[in-house]
Amino acid sequence: MKKVIYYVNQFFGGIGGEDTADFEPELREGTVGPSLAANQALEGAEVTHTIICGDNFMGSNTEEAIARILEMLEGKEFDLLIAGPAFQAGRYGIACGNVCKAVSEKFGVPAITSMNEENPGVEMFKKDCYILKGANAAAKMRKDMKALTAFANKVIAGETLMGADAEGYFARGCRHELFLENKHENTAAYRGVQMLIKKIKGEPYQTELIIPKKDLVPIADPIADLSKATIAIVSSGGIVPVDNPDHIQSASATRWGRYDITGMDRLENRAANAFKTIHAGYDPAAADDDPNRIIPLDALRQYEREGKFAHLHNYFYSTVGTGTTESEAARMAEEMVPYLQEAGVDGVIFTST
């Protein structure tokens, strides 16, 4: 019987929601939540322990959290690590990736997790572990879990894996040696020429050496003279007037708003019936209590008075960054740009939660 260690966050570990996201790493014997379901579907293996760690604790103290988890696993016998599924939950996905990477490097065991393609954890960790292509929401847990355990069973059984596309995980950029039948059509020369012919004819073909590309934007020129500059503030932290006049969604946002701060020295809070956060991806207590923690209007006004920069643009721009797809985010930013240009904004401070 092979042994599996499982990783979940505070939510799936049954500890609680956002208010417990600072939960420190804990190792439990046996199964909790998703690891119970996984255990039932695993063949020739059992989940011996489940690690639970809060997403914020992992996000803000990554090195310490990982060090503690590695220490907990010291001396434990296991053959595989499974984490998640993390769906489109960004912090959870990154946590799963961090744990998979560290555990597999330290203990030399394979690590498997599952995420949606929009999860930033995919781009960060797909080279370091198997990340199965998962759904965007926990409602699809059953489906993702089935894929995750089916793949885990193959790895446990030592079956030959057929590559990223066939197995349903994100390509890791690994190339494996494969012996083909010894015939003319299988030679590299023949395959290469066939591709070239297809390319010349304008037919679709699949290269055997995919070069991944990172989508960087050209670095904008710095502000020449800050003391003459107009600065704007944009945020994905979900700060809005308490009545949320633009009905921005709490997650997977497709709407944004801009709010007049003319003459305001700071953002007053929710209790004062002024500003609050509608972001569903983090505990709103600190932001509701003092929205300047997210939109630092008080500090910006001080610099404006001191003359560090000339003028703070009269509006701040706001949306919610949890579960929001890159394409929607890009579209919303495109819609904001004309307002920024019209106001002669020279530079933007963007705060994220």
Add this chain to the structure above:
Amino acid sequence: MVKTIERHGIPVVQMCNLIPVATTVGANRMVPTISIPYPLGDPEQPVEEQYKLRYHRVGVALDALATPIEEQTVFKVKI
């Protein structure tokens, strides 16, 4: 959003806690914040300390906007 705005030639500095994510996604100028739910002011700290930290880090961000860079850069904070 950061990239889209920067693509129009307006320099953007991203203030966030998860710097590795901002780096992977492709922000050019970055300044770290202290946590996810309270990027610029720990509620456990006295109000003056919170403001001091916020004032410092916003200052670093403003300077970042006026600093020429050759590659993705995380600007250092002192508090």
